Structures are given as C-alpha cells and as structure tokens.
Amino acid sequence: MISGKNIIGFDTAAAGADVLRAYSPVSNATMPETFAVATDAEITLAVDKAAKAFETYRLTSPEARAVFLEAIATEILAIGDPLLERTVAESGLPLARITGERMRTVSQLRLFAAVLREGSWVDATIDVALPDRTPLPRPDIRKMLVPLGPVLVFPASNFPLAFSTAGGDTASALAAGNPVIVKAHESHPGTNELVALAIQRAAQQCGMPDGVFSSISGPGATVGQQLVKHPGIKAIGFTGSFKAGMAIFEAANKRATPIPVYAEMGSINPVLLLPAKLEASASDVAVQYARSITLGTGQFCTNPGLLIALAGAATEQFTATLQQELSVTAAGTMLTPGICHHYYKNRELLADRKGVQTLFAGPAEAAQTKGAPALYRVSARDFIRDPQLQQEVFGPSSLLVICDNATELPALLQSLQGQLTGTVMATAEDLQSFAPAIAILQEKVGRIIFNNVPTGVEVGYAMQHGGPFPATTDVKSTSVGASAILRFARPLCLQDCPQSLLPDALKDNNPLGIWRRIEGQLTKDAVRS
Incomplete structure (x- = not known):
C-alpha cells in the first residue's frame, strides 16, 4: 500500500534521487520503505x-x-x-x-x-x-x-x-x-x-x-x-x-x-498547588500528577512541566509521594531517537542550573529509545533569576518550584513566559485567598484548568489551544x-454590491439560513427592503 511517492493533487511523483526512511522506535530499526x-x-x-x-x-x-x-x-x-x-x-x-x-x-x-x-x-x-x-x-x-x-x-x-x-x-x-x-x-x-x-x-x-x-x-x-x-x-x-x-x-x-x-x-504548563488543597489531599494530588507527567512518556504539549507550591509540611508530603510514584513508573518508548536524545540532554542541562536539586532521575535508556521519569526542585528566587529554567524539557519530567511564602508567589507568576495552559489546584478557601495570583496566571495562559490535569485537550466549540508567545506566534x-x-480566513467588505454578485451568506433572503448580524442584531431573518 505504500509507494514512497509524493502526492501532488490527483497525481503521484518521485523524480528525485534523494530518499528518506522511517525509523521505528518499537523495533529500534530503520524501516525498509524509501520515500x-x-x-x-x-x-x-x-x-x-x-x-x-x-x-x-x-x-x-x-x-x-x-x-x-x-x-x-x-x-x-x-x-x-x-x-x-x-x-x-x-x-x-x-x-x-x-x-x-x-x-x-x-x-x-x-x-x-x-x-x-x-x-x-x-x-x-x-x-x-x-x-x-x-x-x-x-x-x-x-x-x-x-x-x-x-x-x-x-x-x-x-x-x-x-x-x-x-x-x-x-x-x-x-x-x-x-x-x-x-x-x-x-x-x-x-x-x-x-x-x-x-x-x-x-x-x-x-x-x-x-x-x-x-x-x-x-x-x-x-x-x-x-x-x-x-x-x-x-x-x-x-x-x-x-x-x-x-x-x-x-x-x-x-x-x-x-x-x-x-x-x-510548546509550553511548560504551570500548575499552582495551593496550600489548603495540599493540606486536604497532598498524596492524592501527587498520584494524579505523577500519572499526568508520565502520560504518553511526557510527550504532550500540555505536559505539566512546572509545579508551583508554598513551603510547608503538606508540600513536603506531596513531594515525597510524587517522587515515590515517579520512581516506580517504568521508562516509556519515545517518539524518535532524536527526541529521546534531546530529552536526556535537556534534563541534564536543567539539573546543572544553579539552585536546582535532583529529587529523582530514572536511568537514561536512550539506546532503547525510552524516556525515564525525572523530578527536580528549585526555589522561587532562583527560578525568577534564571530564565533558562523555563525551557521545555519534552518528556516525563517536571520542575517543582517552592515559594518560601505567599508574598513570593506574584513575582514568580509575573516572571512566567506565555503558556498554553495553567492549572489551579485549590479549595474554595484557596480560590478566595489567592484570587490575585490566579488573576496573574490567567494573563499568562490560553486555557486555565481548575482541580484537574492539563493533559488532554477536548475538541469542541469552546476549546482554546493557544497562548501568549512563546507558546504560539498568535495569541488570538x-x-x-x-x-x-x-485562522485561515480574512474579512472582506462589499459596499453597494449587486445582489447577483453577493455570496449567499450576504444575500438579502439568507438562502443558507445562517445567523447574521443585521444592524447590530443577530438574526436569521431576511434583510427587509
């Protein structure tokens, strides 16, 4: 069924001498067909x-x-x-x-x-x-x-x-x-x-x-x-x-x-872990996020690569459980040898940054094109000082940023680059106490999630999968x-255009039966003469 030819309209073509081959991360071998x-x-x-x-x-x-x-x-x-x-x-x-x-x-x-x-x-x-x-x-x-x-x-x-x-x-x-x-x-x-x-x-x-x-x-x-x-x-x-x-x-x-x-x-998709939420269910949240971080071997643009919490006993409980859960998660197959190589390279670069502590890093399995989970920790002060810590590590890795107190949180959130998503794990009490911080996070993301994980993007009418630069090149x-x-349309204005030349969507009698805005009012009615 596979010819290796380019599809050009209704024809196929393969006049060139140069070819490509696919590499299978399943068999760790080059596949036979040429393209x-x-x-x-x-x-x-x-x-x-x-x-x-x-x-x-x-x-x-x-x-x-x-x-x-x-x-x-x-x-x-x-x-x-x-x-x-x-x-x-x-x-x-x-x-x-x-x-x-x-x-x-x-x-x-x-x-x-x-x-x-x-x-x-x-x-x-x-x-x-x-x-x-x-x-x-x-x-x-x-x-x-x-x-x-x-x-x-x-x-x-x-x-x-x-x-x-x-x-x-x-x-x-x-x-x-x-x-x-x-x-x-x-x-x-x-x-x-x-x-x-x-x-x-x-x-x-x-x-x-x-x-x-x-x-x-x-x-x-x-x-x-x-x-x-x-x-x-x-x-x-x-x-x-x-x-x-x-x-x-x-x-x-x-x-x-x-x-x-x-x-x-891409995006590092910050997750705001607020204190009352962790005090109520630190271990449950940790298990939930261990699964999200490693889902698909971390190869989602919505992978939670940045976890933000305030210092305290509940945060330490969350950290210990998350570390344990990641340590028993097997390495998963990655998409390509190149992606796998860059994953291990980038997590090593992250571990070498000033102030970063390695909490867990599974052994590198690049030869098998497999990515092992990793978890790192850094203070809010060091994170703010080092923009390199916002670089995406594409794979099953996450960085935990600890604020000494609530007063550090706004500055940390203000330092964030544009993201596809931001997540808030919070109780009703947290939502009230940290409303200003949540407002800052909203300015940084295209989608904000409450009490769930960012991995998974529903396809529907209300979904927004985009965000401020550098997550995307067009925030709108x-x-x-x-x-x-x-994205793939532009506005065209027609002035005093004869009915015979108007597109159906703009004709007086509305032959498509669609909603239109006439004199500022949404209606399916025909234009009154």
Whole structure:
C-alpha cells in the first residue's frame, strides 16, 4: 500500500534521487520503505496546482466542503488496521492510544463539517443602505470571512494522526475553503502517505479540483523552507519545537509579502498547588500528577512541566509521594531517537542550573529509545533569576518550584513566559485567598484548568489551544476546536454590491439560513427592503 511517492493533487511523483526512511522506535530499526524527497519541480507543481484549485474551491458551497470532510473521515476509517499498525510502528505509541487518536481525527473532520453547515463562523454582518440619512446617506455595507489561499501544514511528531496529515490544521483550512499542502513529517512518512491517499480519494469522489490537497516529503530545513518561501503559499499551520517554529515564522516574515504563521511551539504548563488543597489531599494530588507527567512518556504539549507550591509540611508530603510514584513508573518508548536524545540532554542541562536539586532521575535508556521519569526542585528566587529554567524539557519530567511564602508567589507568576495552559489546584478557601495570583496566571495562559490535569485537550466549540508567545506566534488563535477555522480566513467588505454578485451568506433572503448580524442584531431573518 505504500509507494514512497509524493502526492501532488490527483497525481503521484518521485523524480528525485534523494530518499528518506522511517525509523521505528518499537523495533529500534530503520524501516525498509524509501520515500522520495520532492524535487524543486515537484514543489512548484504542488503549489501551482493549489493556486489553480483555489480559484474554484473557494467558491464551493459549505455543504460541498462538509461532504468532502466527511468523505475524508470515511476513507481514513476504511484503511483499517494497516493504518493503525503503521502508525504504531513509526511512533512507538501504543495501539489503544492510536486507535483513540484515529477517532479523534475523524471527529475533528466531522466537527468542521458541522461548523460549515451551521454557518455562523463566517461572521456575516450587514449594515443596510440609508439613502435618506442626513447630512450624508449611508451606503449598503456587508462583510464576511473568506478563505486566504493555499495553506502549508507542518504536522506534529507526537500526534501522528490528530495533528498531522488530516489533523486539525488541514481540516480547518479545507473547511475554510483553502487548498492544503502538507509537508510530511519525517518521523512517520508511511502513516502520512496512507492518510494523504485517503484525502486524495475523497477529493476525487467529491469532485473537488485537482490540487486541493498535496503531500510533499523532505527535510524541513530544505523542502520545508522552500515551501514557506514560495509566494503561492498564503498561510502556515505548524505544531512542534520552538526552534523550528521560529525558523518558519522568521522566514515567512522575510518574504516580499509576509504571511500569517500559526505556530504552536510548546509550553511548560504551570500548575499552582495551593496550600489548603495540599493540606486536604497532598498524596492524592501527587498520584494524579505523577500519572499526568508520565502520560504518553511526557510527550504532550500540555505536559505539566512546572509545579508551583508554598513551603510547608503538606508540600513536603506531596513531594515525597510524587517522587515515590515517579520512581516506580517504568521508562516509556519515545517518539524518535532524536527526541529521546534531546530529552536526556535537556534534563541534564536543567539539573546543572544553579539552585536546582535532583529529587529523582530514572536511568537514561536512550539506546532503547525510552524516556525515564525525572523530578527536580528549585526555589522561587532562583527560578525568577534564571530564565533558562523555563525551557521545555519534552518528556516525563517536571520542575517543582517552592515559594518560601505567599508574598513570593506574584513575582514568580509575573516572571512566567506565555503558556498554553495553567492549572489551579485549590479549595474554595484557596480560590478566595489567592484570587490575585490566579488573576496573574490567567494573563499568562490560553486555557486555565481548575482541580484537574492539563493533559488532554477536548475538541469542541469552546476549546482554546493557544497562548501568549512563546507558546504560539498568535495569541488570538487556537489549533484545536471549531474556532481553528478562523485562522485561515480574512474579512472582506462589499459596499453597494449587486445582489447577483453577493455570496449567499450576504444575500438579502439568507438562502443558507445562517445567523447574521443585521444592524447590530443577530438574526436569521431576511434583510427587509
């Protein structure tokens, strides 16, 4: 089922001599298939096809795009066990996790189909003409969101389905009316090809234009950068490391015409462990967080990498239980040898910082591509003085920061960089006593969680998966949930436009039956003449 070719619209291509191979962290061996690195001509062809496809795809009806997304979901499920088996082999993630992630991928596609059918996402807004207004008449003014153009998507290594080829970036960009080019992740090229072919089949079945989707293979530093700089690309979605995300962001902003880059670049996700909560249930909270820190071998962008507490007996009990729980947790398979190597390197760098105490560090098992848990401790004063302590350690590790007293807490929270999430473990008494500190934390994060763990991101209408820089490059955007579609659209205002040329969303009789804002009021009514 795997050819190793690039998928370019409705065609495949493999003209280049350079190839990539996948490495399986399960078998600790290189897999046999080769994947052709795209040539310059193939990259140009993919972008040219996408630009041509945009001319017609942007005009497709919401219903047609909804059917297309649902067809992609159906085709992904139809691959069956071969997709699950290949994804497990390339990622090292367990079958149960991948099976669940496949359903999340399908559910995201169906969510955006529902968003399209409901229709209000386009923010249709109408101010009718007032020809008799004095001293000057008002023209007829109508506004809505329209697609941007071809979108380049960089998949994530830690979610080889849900944040990958047919993941949230691709689903939301296609939903908004944009063709998509995926720069396949080098760690799971076989998984990518299986899913890319599913999208290709769905596009053909649904009568979509050739070029509405392509998948290109090759190194990010060369092929990826070439795509970023191509003038035909109009927006970018990225999930990965800060270094790679910033390289893409900076290259996109150096173009003759800069384009938006929606990069999610990781987070240490601070957890505020307030005193009354720990006094009531220190051991239970510690067990809960030991599981969260090691879930998926710590390879979540929402992993709780920073635990903040006040000095005291309850905190010491929490620390002792957490240390014990981590010490009996076996090392887990990591996604790639490179990620595993960097995990051990970064935790060693953390341990060497001034004032940092190693509470527990499981033995390095890099040769087996396995990550062992680790726990470190530092004072609030040392943490504030050393910005390097805010660097993400991607893996099953966490840093416990101890404030001597409550007066140190605001300064500590103010020192935090932007984060995807912040968590508050608190009783009702804590919430009242530490309200100012919680308010500071809210300013630092995109999502704040109360009395739970940050790992796990629900896909729905209210989810916000983004945050202030450096967690993301655009604090207003989310890469998960229905609002993700807004990243790949722009407002267009039409003034005194004839009815025959108006998009259906703005026509007087509201043929789509969607919610619109007319003269400032939300309504599904037609415009009164």
